[in-house]
Amino acid sequence: MSEIVLETDKLNKSFKLGGREVHALSNVSLQVKRGEFVSIMGPSGSGKTTLLNMLGCLDRPTQGVVAIDGVDITKVPEKKLFEIRRNKVGFIFQNFNLLPYLNAIENVELPLESIGKSKEERRTRAQELLKTVGLSGREDHRPNRLSAGEQQRVAIARALANNPAIVLADEPTGNLDQKTGLEIVRLLGRLCVDQGTTIVMVTHDSRMASETGRILALSDGKLLVKEKEGHLMTDKATKCSACGRELPDDAEFCPRCGKKL
Amino acid sequence: MGVFTRALRNISRKKLRTLLVVIALGFSMAIMVSIPSGILANQTSTEQLIGNFDTTITNLEAEINKTLTLVECSISSGFTEQRGPSGGFQPPGGFDPGNMPGLMTRSVTYLNESTITDIVAIEGVKDIVAIIEKTEGTNQTIQTPRGTFQILVPDYTIVGVPLNSSLIDNYAFLPTNIVEGRNLLEGDSMVVLLSLNNTEYFGVGVGGSVDILGASFTVIGIYEPSDSQEATNLYMSLTDAQTITDLSGKLSRLEVYAVDQSHVDVIVNQIEQLYPEFTLTTYETRLAQLERQQEMYATTLENAQATLSQTQTVAYQEIGIAVVATSLIVLFIMLYTVRERTHEIGIFKAIGFSNGNIMSQFMLEGILMSVIAGVVGVAIGVIAAPLLSSLLLPSATRFTSNSPGMNSPGIGTNLLGIPFTSAMTASLNPQLIFLAFGAMVLLGALGSLYPAWRASRTSPMEALKYE
Ligand SMILES: Nc1ncnc2c1ncn2[C@@H]1O[C@H](COP(=O)(O)OP(=O)(O)O)[C@@H](O)[C@H]1O
Numbered sequence: 048m049s050e051i052v053l054e055t056d057k058l059n060k061s062f063k064l065g066g067r068e069v070h071a072l073s074n075v076s077l078q079v080k081r082g083e084f085v086s087i088m089g090p091s092g093s094g095k096t097t098l099l100n101m102l103g104c105l106d107r108p109t110q111g112v113v114a115i116d117g118v119d120i121t122k123v124p125e126k127k128l129f130e131i132r133r134n135k136v137g138f139i140f141q142n143f144n145l146l147p148y149l150n151a152i153e154n155v156e157l158p159l160e161s162i163g164k165s166k167e168e169r170r171t172r173a174q175e176l177l178k179t180v181g182l183s184g185r186e187d188h189r190p191n192r193l194s195a196g197e198q199q200r201v202a203i204a205r206a207l208a209n210n211p212a213i214v215l216a217d218e219p220t221g222n223l224d225q226k227t228g229l230e231i232v233r234l235l236g237r238l239c240v241d242q243g244t245t246i247v248m249v250t251h252d253s254r255m256a257s258e259t260g261r262i263l264a265l266s267d268g269k270l271l272v273k274e275k276e277g278h279l280m281t282d283k284a285t286k287c288s289a290c291g292r293e294l295p296d297d298a299e300f301c302p303r304c305g306k307k308l
Numbered sequence: 309m310g311v312f313t314r315a316l317r318n319i320s321r322k323k324l325r326t327l328l329v330v331i332a333l334g335f336s337m338a339i340m341v342s343i344p345s346g347i348l349a350n351q352t353s354t355e356q357l358i359g360n361f362d363t364t365i366t367n368l369e370a371e372i373n374k375t376l377t378l379v380e381c382s383i384s385s386g387f388t389e390q391r392g393p394s395g396g397f398q399p400p401g402g403f404d405p406g407n408m409p410g411l412m413t414r415s416v417t418y419l420n421e422s423t424i425t426d427i428v429a430i431e432g433v434k435d436i437v438a439i440i441e442k443t444e445g446t447n448q449t450i451q452t453p454r455g456t457f458q459i460l461v462p463d464y465t466i467v468g469v470p471l472n473s474s475l476i477d478n479y480a481f482l483p484t485n486i487v488e489g490r491n492l493l494e495g496d497s498m499v500v501l502l503s504l505n506n507t508e509y510f511g512v513g514v515g516g517s518v519d520i521l522g523a524s525f526t527v528i529g530i531y532e533p534s535d536s537q538e539a540t541n542l543y544m545s546l547t548d549a550q551t552i553t554d555l556s557g558k559l560s561r562l563e564v565y566a567v568d569q570s571h572v573d574v575i576v577n578q579i580e581q582l583y584p585e586f587t588l589t590t591y592e593t594r595l596a597q598l599e600r601q602q603e604m605y606a607t608t609l610e611n612a613q614a615t616l617s618q619t620q621t622v623a624y625q626e627i628g629i630a631v632v633a634t635s636l637i638v639l640f641i642m643l644y645t646v647r648e649r650t651h652e653i654g655i656f657k658a659i660g661f662s663n664g665n666i667m668s669q670f671m672l673e674g675i676l677m678s679v680i681a682g683v684v685g686v687a688i689g690v691i692a693a694p695l696l697s698s699l700l701l702p703s704a705t706r707f708t709s710n711s712p713g714m715n716s717p718g719i720g721t722n723l724l725g726i727p728f729t730s731a732m733t734a735s736l737n738p739q740l741i742f743l744a745f746g747a748m749v750l751l752g753a754l755g756s757l758y759p760a761w762r763a764s765r766t767s768p769m770e771a772l773k774y775e
């Protein structure tokens with residue numbers, strides 16, 4: 048199954064800054080298949096966040112097409128954009144963006160509330176999600192009683208709540224130490240494999256990017272690398288013994304079939 | 309966890325802010341309930357004033373009509389000075405007794421029954437109602453700058469009237485409002501008609517017997533007095549009254565009725581010639597009295613209405629200020645809240661909340677705050693309504709203290725029945741509380757409208773960048 052779930056065509060975004068136009072994105076065309084775990088790398092200011100905002104309908108492109116799950120969102124009226132965000136996209140942020148006055152499970156329940164799930168359904172689903180991210184028993188804890196890694200896990204559970212077609216993660220490990228960051232990226236990788244979630248992750252850490260199935264490089268608003276599946280450092284590529292997929296050097300499991308290595 | 313719980317949690321998160329806002333709004337609300345209740349109280353008492361005024365005028369007119377042909381004859385009573393070394397009275401203090409007035413005692417002068425014969429002979433006289441009155445009570449001395457007076461504190465006043473059925477039918481000298489038993493009739497003897505006040509004083513009812521100046525009378529009926537003057541009067545036949553008071557052949561007053569109004573002047577002239585010492589009261593003097601009273605009433609009423617409308621104007625202004633203040637307080641506090649939670653709005657939008665979801669979240673918080681403020685406001689209002697309305701509304705005391713001629717008999721008493729200022733302290737009525745509560749919630753919603761709308765329109769990308 049190589050269905051395209053996310054696609055952009057000649058995407059352009061420019062900002063007007065004091066009369067001067069800043070081209071944050073220039074002719075970005077990319078495709079993401081269902082179940083893929085893609086990372087976007089690039090130096091600071093290269094347009095990674097801008098791109099992710101376009102993909103997630105938080106902002107609108109100046110030009111070009113963005114299609115999620117077959118819907119051209121540039122044609123969706125402003126007032127209906129929330130429906131795309133609600134049903135098709137899950138966000139994970141660098142600073143977690145949990146609501147401090149809600150506990151873990153209440154944070155996870157929020158998106159479920161927006162799609163009108165009953166109290167019981169919300170509770171059951173949120174509990175399930177917290178279990179998936181390894182936070183069973185921490186339901187009642189507010190963000191200030193959770194470690195940074197745990198907070199990001201809650202955020203991941205929240206992003207998954209409405210079964211989005213795509214999860215967009217903007218530097219999800221940026222506020223975490225290396226070890227915790229890796230744990231989070233591996234959790235994302237496992238979700239990708241176990242649940243078929245499509246993930247696009249922005250990072251400027253090649254260590255994190257190497258955990259993903261494909262790396263896209265952004266520089267100055269332009270997409271640089273669009274070659275073969277794999278990562279940028281594939282000179283001594285290892286392959287998954289089960290499915291034959293090319294693997295990053297230090298991968299602990301295969302991002303495609305999930306086989307532990 | 310729904311939108312409501314979240315609103316509650318947000319409100320309780322900022323305790324101090326909520327407290328301050330709730331107190332501020334609470335006072336607004338208290339003003340909104342107290343002032344209209346003060347106004348309502350004023351309105352009620354002014355309406356009562358107008359009602360009483362009308363009744364009094366009607367009563368007076370009825371009285372005038374009955375007395376068109378009446379000439380009242382009496383000899384004015386007054387105080388006479390008792391002085392001299394053997395007077396028995398020593399003025400207090402070290403004053404020179406020569407310069408100090410002596411004890412002033414009230415002297416009552418009676419007319420002789422024989423005068424009837426002379427007056428009845430005057431041309432144009434139709435009937436004469438001869439009346440005797442004697443007040444029984446205890447003497448009391450009072451000091452005034454003008455001297456020391458001995459006054460009588462009445463227990464009851466014996467009123468002797470002619471029990472002649474044609475006189476009774478044609479002229480109003482007997483009380484009309486009989487509440488028990490019957491009125492006096494021609495031929496009644498050794499029976500008495502008591503006022504409600506008398507029955508209390510004597511402790512008897514209809515059919516009982518009562519001892520008056522040593523004679524035993526049967527209580528034939530009880531009436532309700534129409535004014536305070538009448539309240540202590542007890543009525544019996546003229547002869548009985550003259551006998552028990554040892555005033556045989558004496559009268560207090562003659563009510564002389566002319567055949568028609570045109571004869572009144574002639575009759576007055578004739579009586580004046582015959583008895584220069586008589587004090588004569590006719591319809592004309594009554595009319596003048598009435599007109600004075602009418603004027604006085606009109607002025608009082610005008611004052612009342614002027615003050616009422618002045619009070620209302622002030623009240624409307626104050627309520628207007630309270631309304632504007634309430635909306636502004638909610639507006640600013642909600643604008644501040646929305647700004648403070650911009651980042652949170654970004655999160656909600658990213659998660660998939662619609663503009664409507666976000667708008668209702670903030671609207672609900674604003675409304676919830678004003679509901680809490682409403683409850684607090686009712687509490688403040690209930691406790692402080694009289695204080696607030698007397699602080700915020702112009703005083704209306706002049707109606708009780710300064711009304712001209714309020715003590716004139718028969719009129720003042722009616723008016724004095726409604727103390728204007730005490731009506732101001734009337735309790736809050738539930739309808740008003742309900743109304744003000746509704747207004748509060750409405751204003752809360754109104755004040756939150758713009759901030760909530762702004763919140764809902766925030767760009768998610770900008771909001772997420774906001775720290
Ligand atoms: N709202 C904005 N207004 C003006 N310029 C912006 C805005 N957002 C981003 N930019 C500019 O667009 C470029 C890309 O920014 P961004 O996407 O945040 O980069 P990255 O996430 O890769 O660090 C930068 O030059 C930045 O200054």
Ligand SMILES: [Mg+2]
Pocket residue numbers: 095096097
């Ligand atoms: Mg960025």
